[in-house]
Amino acid sequence: MQRRKQILHFDDINHSHEIMGFSGRTDLPDFHVYTLEETYPSTRQVMPPYTLRFYCLLLLEENSQDAVIELNTERLAGPSNTISFQSPGHVSAWIRGEAQKGFLLYFQPEFLSQYVVSLLEDFPFFRPTELHILPLTSTEKATLRDHFLRLERTFKNKQHPYRVPMLQGLLLTLLFDCKGLYESYCTRQAHSSIHPSLAAQFLQALEQHYLTQRTVQAYADLLHVTPNHLSHAISNEIGRKAYDLIVDRVLLEAKKLLYYTDLSVGEIANYLGFEEATHFTRLFKRKLALTPLEYRHHATKQHT
Incomplete structure (x- = not known):
């Protein structure tokens, strides 16, 4: 990837879709979830560096060897069976592969504002200084996939009178499950937790x-x-x-x-x-x- 003169910045979810070439849109300004398969063939193949005002979760079940993901200054090729987390302040760039499968989820901080949670304090994987890509076992991937499937089905059910609060609850459940996986991974890496x-x-x-x-x-x-x-x-x-x-x-x-x-x-x-x-x-x-x-x-x- 060539170095660009400036880093793109997106405040709005649908605006980021437009620039990335993705034809999908969300009717909720603060939330969107969809499959990577839906991004074909419209999404551009190469995305230059960008930051988001909102948060992003990527569950990558299958990846292509020709695909590249850059988070901050780290380049990752072929990270199948992973979940990655992007928050405001992260710089991302990517080259899209032709066989990627998984889920993408975007949400604005305001989407969970009614809940007593601090995204950076309660969910360390969103901090720029922390690990923000987790490798997953087959069991862990299946568990997270179920979360994303429920979120996707609920998002598409636009007639449900409690669609938004259901999405908020399901998102929090997903985040706390990710926190459990994160802490388990850190424990396996011999990190302690005294204070x-x-x-x-x-x-x-x-x-x-x-x-x-x-x-x-x-x-x-x-x-x-x-x-x-x-x-x-x-x-x-x-x-x-x-x-x-x-x-x-x-x-x-x-x-x-x-x-x-x-x-x-x-x-x-x-x-x-x-x-x-x-x-x-x-x-x-x-x-x-x-x-x-x-x-x-x-x-x-x-x-x-």
Whole structure:
């Protein structure tokens, strides 16, 4: 895929369908679910980088080896038997294969606004800093497929008087089932969970303030705890230092801007809140062993 000068952004579900070439439309402004098979043959084969204001779930039962999915700066080829999660802030791009089967689901945050849930806190797979593609066993895939089938049937039953609240309830059930799968997967990967609430609050605060706050002290103040207590909680639950997560979030944004845009290093440094571009370059090279321009050249060459 060629690097584009700008990243497309979609606030509206039907508008994203229009640009992607998908002929389907939703009558509900905040929700849509459909099968990948429905996207043929109208949907464009190559989609340049884009972000969404809304959330997306993709259950990929079968994939083509010629298909490619990019999430942020990670390229994935042929990820059959997976479910992936995209939230506002993720950058996606794809090359569509000819044998993909599964389901796509979009929903705006407002669709679940009447429920006492925090999408980023309650469902960690939506956080840009977390794992957002889960491999599935055959049993897990069958369970999720049943969820998507019920959602699809309910969505198409436009005459049902309780269609929307039923969709909301079914969506929440799906999300909590995905949360269970996510936690099970993390447990199998030997992650611990000692202070989940504080760690979740930290990651949520990081998403809101990473452009302006760069110290553990600043986030400890926001969360009304001591820096040592915050660092201990993050280290025990996530297995990494809080400061490293802060830096990694800044560098993730930097990598997206370097790969997906033509902004200069100085412009990117300014956007990320660095007083001097040299400070940004020094940090980037120390963490990634490449200068920003070297990373741009390497990433573009590798993904072309």
